Amino acid sequence: MSPELAFLLTLALRMAITAAFVVTSSIITEKSGPVIGALVATLPISAGPSYVFLALDHDAAFIAEGALASLPVNAATILLGLTYVVLAQRHSVLLSAGAAIAVWIGLASIIRQFHWSLISGLIVNAVTFAICIPLLARYRHVRMPPITRRWFDIPLRASLVATLVATVVTLSGWVGPSISGMLALFPIVFTSMMLILHPRIGGPPTAAVIANGAWGLMGFGLAIAVLHVGALQFGSVIGLSLGLATCICWNLTLWWNGRRKAAVG
Template identity: 25%
Template sequence: MTLFYLKLIVTPLLMWAISLASRRWGGLLGGLLSGLPVTSALVMTFLCLEQGTAFALGAVPGALGGLAAVQATYTFYLFATRRLGIATAVLLAILFYGLAAYAFTHWGSLYLSIGVALLLIGVLIRASGREPRPDTLARPRHRYWEIPLRMVSPTALLMLTTRLASWLGPATSGMLAPIPVIAWPLVVFAHMQHGRAGMAAMVRGNAIGAVGVIAFYLVMAGLLDAWGVAIAISLAMVCAVGLTVGLAGVLRRG
């Protein structure tokens, strides 16, 4: 019961904080924060506590396959919206994610998923950098239901994934862990409110954060058996945050 309340409280609070940060400091920071392995860390923590560490380790290849599918989906959306409307592009991107995630987790491999994810991260950083810069002086209209909707969606996915984990199995549970339920609403809302410039900034932040997500899974998988759940996931998060901040700084100077 304690784990249930932790899921119910922690996830929406994180979504609320990231949404406010995005409003206050812009899409790039919002993308960086939502691109960090927040949902992934929560899913993996609860999988360890409820299903055991062996189950969580078995979910890592699926999670990295899901991450590669996420980057493929952002790439699809970034280029599709040059010709299609937002609603059409969102529906096609969700369908594309399902197909890509299934392909990576059932027919791919751990190294293939990492390689494709890194390649697509490079494509996204380069392509988003060529988009116009967002107008920081513009004051978009914020609807009252936006943040509550963003808070509910990742909480619902976390509840569903961990609840059905024993039935779904480690591969599918891992595939669901990196679904961008925090980032995806932010990207779409940024597109509607700030146009392509705001959307591109959010996607760029997510792509940079995805490098940290890869580090998170690799460090967690390497330390989990030897160090235990709390230390392994904490160190993995520290590595993810450090790598993301470092890469963001290098790209900013460049």
């Protein structure tokens, strides 16, 4: 087998694995409502496979540096969410999602100009979330109407994420760890939700899913920091495992806390 064919087959397998994750999470999200859907959406559905496949091709130092670049980008994602949530109350999906993506791209371009340390990345996340979470709180509680899935919804979502993984993996050797880490965090799951749900159920219910994802994104930022430290100290496998465990434990804690408050109420 030629090296070119082996590369293409491997890339196709990686894209298929990622698509399977997305299909599963999409079904859970659509059946569970905005709160559970948001917790599922903020798991590392797209960034996780991207980093796993990067780890297969690069050493632990590459993964650690990529995670360091990803950390401040997580703050840009919550600002993308805030932009969409506010605009989606009254405007179309094209305007709301388009403006949100433009905000993310602009902030990512600014972030790229600076050299980030672990402390500075954590600080920018803490400040950004401290501002955004209270602003998003009023938009979280919206009744979710029934969703009728169209035949192309899940294939579209899966193809978007698979394309992102293919882009990150293919370009990583040329663009280096910092840009790879930024690309890995492009909010493709949030974006696909905006594009698919907004035309069908309206802006406010879709915005409720995004707004409920704020606390989950905070845990995702902590998971990125854990990945950076873990990869530096123990290697890529342990670093990725610790990052995933952090994300899952954080979201399970959010779910349990929500159930406890509901029971008390």
